[in-house]
């Protein structure tokens with residue numbers, strides 16, 4: 165058969181999913197939508213969106229921003245704080261995002277740019293550039309007057325029917341380690357609640373649970389201001405829905421055998437689903453995803469996961485022939501992060517048992533595993549390493 169020329173891949177392994185490909189998460193969407201409804205009515209709200217790396221926090225936040233803009237007339241600002249460590253830089257990023265926002269068409273975009281014209285530099289090929297010098301000079305002031313800044317921004321859009329602001333602070337790994345950040349957030353929320361005319365502000369922080377703990381450690385009262393929404397791995401239905409819809413958007417069909425392989429090995433993790441899906445998209449030749457395509461996809465994606473997310477030393481150790489049978493066993497069954505030593509040992513030969521002991525010690529040294537609270541319990545420190553073992557277990561069959 166002739167090779168089919170491929171168009172654009174509908175998979176997005178490295179970035180939040182575009183809203184048109186967003187799948188599932190119905191309960192979380194409802195919950196956040198209800199909260200947004202409260203903000204539209206004038207009541208400020210704060211949510212901490214939590215879940216593991218790659219589980220879909222940024223995607224859900226992006227989807228809710230779109231939702232709030234469409235259904236509640238709430239202006240969304242999705243601020244990615246990767247690499248940001250100071251409050252001044254939080255302020256500067258915020259200004260940048262406001263300048264670049266294009267949510268509601270020209271009138272609003274222009275009003276926002278007029279408001280911040282001071283920080284807009286010369287026109288360049290992309291339309292304009294940010295005047296970082298003057299932004300940097302003012303960012304300490306903006307960070308000190310963050311709430312008034314947001315208020316002024318919303319005031320400017322009063323005539324346009326905009327009812328509130330949704331502030332999404334995402335990728336907070338760096339900034340949440342700064343003790344000032346917890347105080348900044350608490351003050352923002354309190355100051356707003358106590359003001360005679362609170363700003364309809366929806367605050368949405370995205371981060372793994374450890375980041376929330378960091379913040380609480382820096383400032384205990386942070387614990388009380390957030391409703392917590394936790395994202396879990398996708399269900400089988402959500403996964404099937406994902407693969408069916410995404411493949412059919414490019415006129416590809418998934419055969420039942422292939423579907424069960426795709427779901428089994430991606431184990432509900434959107435990041436892995438996209439990585440496998442993308443590989444399969446490129447290797448398939450006839451627009452029908454067969455079991456063979458799926459198996460090849462899993463194997464190639466396994467290697468990619470290994471190279472991208474598994475530490476070099478661990479990667480090498482895990483590829484040692486000695487550990488094949490152990491890894492094959494660990495790769496089966498559910499994908500809990502913890503396991504009982506005795507459960508894996510069952511059915512291993514004496515030689516394998518010795519290798520298994522050696523494996524456990526080595527993995528502990530490499531910080532892949534730690535001991536659990538129960539006797540004989542081991543816990544994976546990284547979900548992706550755990551998934552890598554599952555993905556490579558296919559190879560060993």
Ligand SMILES: Nc1ncnc2c1ncn2[C@@H]1O[C@H](COP(=O)(O)OP(=O)(O)O)[C@@H](O)[C@H]1O
Nearest residue numbers: 176177180181187218219220221222223434435
């Ligand atoms: N609801 C969803 N539907 C489809 N793909 C998703 C969904 N949620 C996440 N993804 C995909 O999963 C991967 C990780 O998502 P992301 O939102 O970046 O996770 P996090 O912010 O939790 O690290 C991305 O490739 C993204 O495109």
Ligand SMILES: [Mg+2]
Nearest residue numbers: 221222334335
């Ligand atoms: Mg993210």
